Amino acid sequence: MTVNQQILLDNRPQGEAVESNFKLVQAPLGTPGEGQVLVRHHYLSLDPYMRGRMNDSKSYAQPQPLGEVMQGGTVGEVVESRHPKYKAGDKVVGMGGWQEYSIVDGNVPGALRRVDTSHVPLSYYLGAVGMPGVTAWYGLVKIINPKAGETLVVSAATGAVGSAFAALAKARGCRVVGVAGGPDKCRYAVEELGFDACIDYREHPDVKTMAKALKDACPNGIDGYFENVGGYIFDAVLLRTNAFARVALCGMIAGYDGQPLPLANPALLLVNRIKLEGFIVSEHMEVWGEALTELGGLVAAGKLKPRETISQGLASAPAAFLGLLKGKNFGKQLVKLV
Template sequence: MPTNKQILLDNRPTGEAQASNFKLASGTTPPLKDGEVLVKHHFLSLDPYMRGRMNDAKSYTAPQPVGQVMQGGTVGEVVESRSPKFQPGDKVVGMGGWQEYSVVSADQPGSIRKVDTTHVPLSHYLGAVGMPGVTAWYGLVKIIEPQAGQTVVVSAASGAVGSALGALAKARGCRAVGIAGGPDKCRYVTEELGFDACVDYKQHKDAGSLSKALKEACPDGIDGYFENVGGMVMDAVMLRMNAHGRIALCGMIAGYDGQPIPMAYPQLLLTNRIKLQGFIVSEHMEVWPQALQELGQLVGSGKLRPRESVAQGLESAPEAFLGMLKGKNFGKQVVKVA
C-alpha cells in the first residue's frame, strides 16, 4: 500500500489560527476490505467553516479531533477498488481530508460519488459544482426566493460561494451586486462573473461609508442579501435593505477568531420586517441533485466562470488556509495534491 502524507490538527488555536496548530505526518494506507476503494487525491478543498471546527466549542457539528487528519472535501481518482460500484480510473468527489490518499467505504451513503469531467474540470467539483455552489443555490432559492427585477447582494463575491450566487441570481433575472476586497476582485466580479456592480469594502472605514457606496450600486434598495462576512459589511447592508427583505446567513468570517460580532442596527430587522435565516447546506441533501445539475450547466456553458487559487503540494495547505481566512485567495482556494 502507498505511503500517505497527512496534515493533522496538532493543537487548538487560541485566538487567531497559526501554522503551528498543524502537523505533517506520514503513514501507510490500510489494506482494502470488501466494499472499500482507495482514492488518490488530486485536489483538496480549503473552506472558511474549517476554522470554526478547529475550536472545541458548541456548534452545528462536532469539533475537528486533535491528532487526526484535518477533515475536508477532496476530488481524485480511484486507484484500487474492492467494490463493484467503482473501477480504477473513476474520478470521484468525497470527504477524504488533508492527505494524499483515503480509504472509503463505497457502501456508506454520500461518502463518495463519481463525477464527469468532460465539460467540468475536476477541481470545480470542490467549488462551483460542489458544496460552495450548492450553498449559494440553497441560500438564494430557498431563503432569499428572488423575483425577477429584484436586487440581490452577496459579500465575499469573488469567492467560491459568492461567484456562484451571482450567476444563479442573474439566471433568475435579478440585479446582482457584489461586495469584495480590492479593485482586482471587483473587476473580476463585474467583467468575468457578470455582476451588475461590485463595491470594494476596503475603500471604506465604517458602515456608513460602505452603505453610501451600496446606495449607488443598489438604487432600488436591497431585496435579498447572502451573508458570508458579518461585522461592518452586514451593518452597511442592513441600512439599505428594503421592507420584507430576506437574508441568508451562511458565514460570519469576521468572528472566526472567537471575537464577538456586534450588530449595529438590529432594530432594522423589525422596522423592515426582514427574514434572517441561518443554514447549513449539509442538512439539505435533498436539494443537491437539482442544484448540482443547474450549476454544472452554468459552468459547462460558460455562464459561470469560476476562478481558483491553487496552492501546490499537501505541505502548502496550512499557509494557504490561513491566507484564505485573511482574504488572500482569489476565488475558490484549493490545494493541488497530485
C-alpha cells in the first residue's frame, strides 16, 4: 500500500470530450498527518456536472485544474486516522476524486461524513442517498413546491436524480412523467420507479413530436418541470406548461460540449408566468440533513429502488464517464475500485 493510482485532467476538450483528455498515473501514497484521515475509496461517482468543469470557462464553480486529480464524490473506508472523530473501519463519504486513496483533513467542515451501511448500501450514498438525491429533493421541495394532484415532468428520468425525484414526488401525491432514452429505460421508469408515464425521446426527436407525446402523457398540462437536459425537450415542455408552472433548472447536459442552447419561445415564460430557478445543490447544505433523512427512509421502505451501472477499476473511469454523457448508463454511474 505505497502507490496511489490517480486519473488527472491532462488537457481540455476541444468540443466533445475524449479519453485522451485524461491521464492515468501512479503517485506515492502519503501518510496522514495530525488531524488527517487516510481513506481507501470503494466507489467513485461519475456525474454530468464534471463535463462542464473540464472547460476553462466561466461557470458556477472553478474549472477542474489541469494536471490535477479529477474532482468527484467517493465512498470508502478509513484505513488510518489521526483525527479523534474517525477510526479505522469507518465507512465515509467525501470528495476524494478519481483516485484509489485520499488523505482528508478531518477538521474541514463537510470534507468527510461517516455513514451507516446497515440499511443503506455504501454505494447509494453517491446516488439516491447522496448528492443526486439531495439535488432532486431541493428542486422538488424548494423550487417546484408541488401540491397533491399536480403533474410534474423530469428529464433524464432513470438517472440518479430522476429516480429520486419520482419517489419524492409520488410521496407527495403528484402525477410524475419522465423523459428517458430507449424502451428499456422507459419500461423501468414505469414498472420499477413508479412513474405514471415515460416518454422515449429517441422516438420523439424534435419539438413537435415531443410536445405531442407530452400532451398525451400530461392531459392536464405540466405544473412543474425538473430540467436536466435542455435543448428541444425544454422547448417542448414549455409548450405544455400551465399558468404559474415552476421549473427547477438543474442541468443542461445537451450543452456541456460548449455550444449555446437557445430557447425557441422564451415568451412562454411570460405568457404562463413561469417561475424558473437555477440552483447548485452544494450551496444549500442547510437542507441536506432533512433531505437525506427522507431519502434514506424511502430506500429502507422499498419505495426508492435505484439502479446502478458499475464499471470496474479506476482505468475504466474515462470511458464510463464519456458513456454517461451519451446516456449509455442505466441509473447511477459508478466506478468500483475495491
